[in-house]
Amino acid sequence: MSDVIAKYGRCFGVGLRNSFAYRINFAFSFLAALSPVVIQTALWTNLYKPGSADLLFGFNYVQMIAYTVIANLVSRLVRTGFEYEMNTDIRTGGLDRFLVKPIGYFGFRMSVFLGAKAAQTVLTGMVLAAAVAVMTAFLGFPLHGAAVATFAGSILVALMLNFLIFWCVGCVGFWLTEIGFLFEAVRIIIITASGGIFPLSVFGDLGERILDALPFRFTIQFPTEILCGRIPVHEAASGFALAGAWIAALALLDRFLWNRGVRRFAAVGS
Amino acid sequence: MSIIEVNGLARSFAYHEKPEGLNGSLRSLVRRTKKIREAVKGITFSVDEGEVVGFLGPNGAGKTTTLKMLAGIMHPSGGTARVLDTIPWQRKKSFRMRIAIVLGQRSQLWPDLPARESFLLNRAIYEIPKSDYERRLGELVERFGLKDLMGIQVRRLSLGERMKMDIVAALLHRPSVLFLDEPTIGLDLLSQRAIQDLVRTLNREERLTVMLTSHYLSDIENLCERVVLINDGSLVYDGALAGVNATLSERKTVTLVLSAPVPHAVLARYDGFRDMNGLTARFEVPRAAVKSFSRQALDELPVVDLTIEEIPLEEGIAALYRGDARGEIRDTRREAGRE
Numbered sequence A: 001m002s003d004v005i006a007k008y009g010r011c012f013g014v015g016l017r018n019s020f021a022y023r024i025n026f027a028f029s030f031l032a033a034l035s036p037v038v039i040q041t042a043l044w045t046n047l048y049k050p051g052s053a054d055l056l057f058g059f060n061y062v063q064m065i066a067y068t069v070i071a072n073l074v075s076r077l078v079r080t081g082f083e084y085e086m087n088t089d090i091r092t093g094g095l096d097r098f099l100v101k102p103i104g105y106f107g108f109r110m111s112v113f114l115g116a117k118a119a120q121t122v123l124t125g126m127v128l129a130a131a132v133a134v135m136t137a138f139l140g141f142p143l144h145g146a147a148v149a150t151f152a153g154s155i156l157v158a159l160m161l162n163f164l165i166f167w168c169v170g171c172v173g174f175w176l177t178e179i180g181f182l183f184e185a186v187r188i189i190i191i192t193a194s195g196g197i198f199p200l201s202v203f204g205d206l207g208e209r210i211l212d213a214l215p216f217r218f219t220i221q222f223p224t225e226i227l228c229g230r231i232p233v234h235e236a237a238s239g240f241a242l243a244g245a246w247i248a249a250l251a252l253l254d255r256f257l258w259n260r261g262v263r264r265f266a267a268v269g270s
Numbered sequence B: 001m002s003i004i005e006v007n008g009l010a011r012s013f014a015y016h017e018k019p020e021g022l023n024g025s026l027r028s029l030v031r032r033t034k035k036i037r038e039a040v041k042g043i044t045f046s047v048d049e050g051e052v053v054g055f056l057g058p059n060g061a062g063k064t065t066t067l068k069m070l071a072g073i074m075h076p077s078g079g080t081a082r083v084l085d086t087i088p089w090q091r092k093k094s095f096r097m098r099i100a101i102v103l104g105q106r107s108q109l110w111p112d113l114p115a116r117e118s119f120l121l122n123r124a125i126y127e128i129p130k131s132d133y134e135r136r137l138g139e140l141v142e143r144f145g146l147k148d149l150m151g152i153q154v155r156r157l158s159l160g161e162r163m164k165m166d167i168v169a170a171l172l173h174r175p176s177v178l179f180l181d182e183p184t185i186g187l188d189l190l191s192q193r194a195i196q197d198l199v200r201t202l203n204r205e206e207r208l209t210v211m212l213t214s215h216y217l218s219d220i221e222n223l224c225e226r227v228v229l230i231n232d233g234s235l236v237y238d239g240a241l242a243g244v245n246a247t248l249s250e251r252k253t254v255t256l257v258l259s260a261p262v263p264h265a266v267l268a269r270y271d272g273f274r275d276m277n278g279l280t281a282r283f284e285v286p287r288a289a290v291k292s293f294s295r296q297a298l299d300e301l302p303v304v305d306l307t308i309e310e311i312p313l314e315e316g317i318a319a320l321y322r323g324d325a326r327g328e329i330r331d332t333r334r335e336a337g338r339e
Helices: A002-021 A023-047 A061-078 A082-092 A105-139 A145-174 A180-193 A200-212 A221-228 A233-268 B021-030 B063-070 B115-125 B130-144 B159-171 B189-206 B217-223 B264-268 B287-300 B313-322 B332-338
Strands: B002-017 B033-048 B052-056 B078-083 B099-103 B177-181 B209-213 B226-231 B234-240 B251-258 B273-277 B280-286 B303-310
Touching (some): A002 B115, A023 A061, A061 A145, A105 A145, A145 A221, B033 B078, B099 B159, B177 B189, B217 B313, B280 B287
Parallel strands (some): B052 B226
Antiparallel strands (some): B002 B033, B251 B280, B273 B280
């Protein structure tokens, strides 16, 4: 058991150190994230009448701005990227090095992903804390300690879920090559379906009901609404339970796709 | 005792034929012709513990495909193989703990990290005790003179340095079987020799079994007593390296240096004329005729120097690749086994 912990702990360290190697890239991604936040904030500011307490899609002005900022940061935080490496490993045969070693590729990628996220989480957490502090001071954003703790738990669930979702997407590489554009298209659709751009209520009752039945909302909307106080802490338990069920279902799907894919890789070669 | 047993191993690949031109491309969108390429066609051989076997063949002969099947990366489409008494493509942990493969054109290290990090990762992956790891790493790093390069990102290393690092990574866990696919490709002579020395030492001291593919004959000559040659997916020779030239040993190369140019047509009249380069002409002459040929050449041509040599190994291998010598070379290894 200690050998397994040491093995995947070392992989975690690789992800952590890799994220330091690309820290400037990560810092720039924050700057890039500013523009959609500014555009959406301007959009909502124009849509809400000044000083009114009107609700749009179930959100008042402060809630909508808070949602926009927090959802954007959460989407940065849970964003993957390993699917590109997975695709490269499959396409170029780099997967060979994992198949001949006594280590699981899933465990390796998961550990590296979490390692990379560890460093990014600290930085994103600082930006998020600053954003929340500004919104609390100037917009009267309500902040509760219990919500922050529940939010932290929901981020862990979101990371796990997003990893499993994009693992499925990465497995497509076993059947299709040159799928960079597919990844981007799928990412945009998933971010939208996760509530990363607008709250899901924007899509109307039917759209929201459909999206509620999918796992994506647990990656962005669920944590964001917990921190915004729109999902009371005592009501979050059912959300966690449903997310847990999705994690179990996706883990099974991932395993199925991986086993089929590796069998194909071993049959066709790189 | 055989550590690698290969019996009728075959591997075929399906591919789609794409016709030429725009019309062809459009047609292939609707209807594609599926074809099968047989990369390995039922080869059989075995390797004993502690052997270093050169696995040779021209490009596309099926060498890498065979090594990949033996390392468990690829499933065969026919036949069987056992490595370390295990079916490789079942990829059991106990099997993976005891083998290593180095693909010369594909690094196993993490390019953005210093090699030291990759080695530590390998230590964890192979569950190597710390003291063993440090001793082993120290020996390998010392031997290759890599001490000052351990903290540099792998992608910043030269090809030779990177390859040495790859070999160090592959040997940390003291594998019993090592598959080397073109480990010296593109390397300078010193790096080639360093890798050859290491493989020879580990084979001698640890009875490491090695299967090596290389287009550099120096690798083969310095490391392998036995070679297995495949061409177009089929085995064409399995035996002693010294036996490769067996069919050609009845001939010698006679090289003449001339004092003045001689027309090509005149030289071509002599049996065994091979080529002319400036004032140097090369002939391949039956051993029994060397004396008479030399006398005739000295009498009839403006010869200033005459050299008689054995036919180089490359020629023997090339003859096997071309199929010229197929079936003529005895399988010395199997014959030795029967004796």
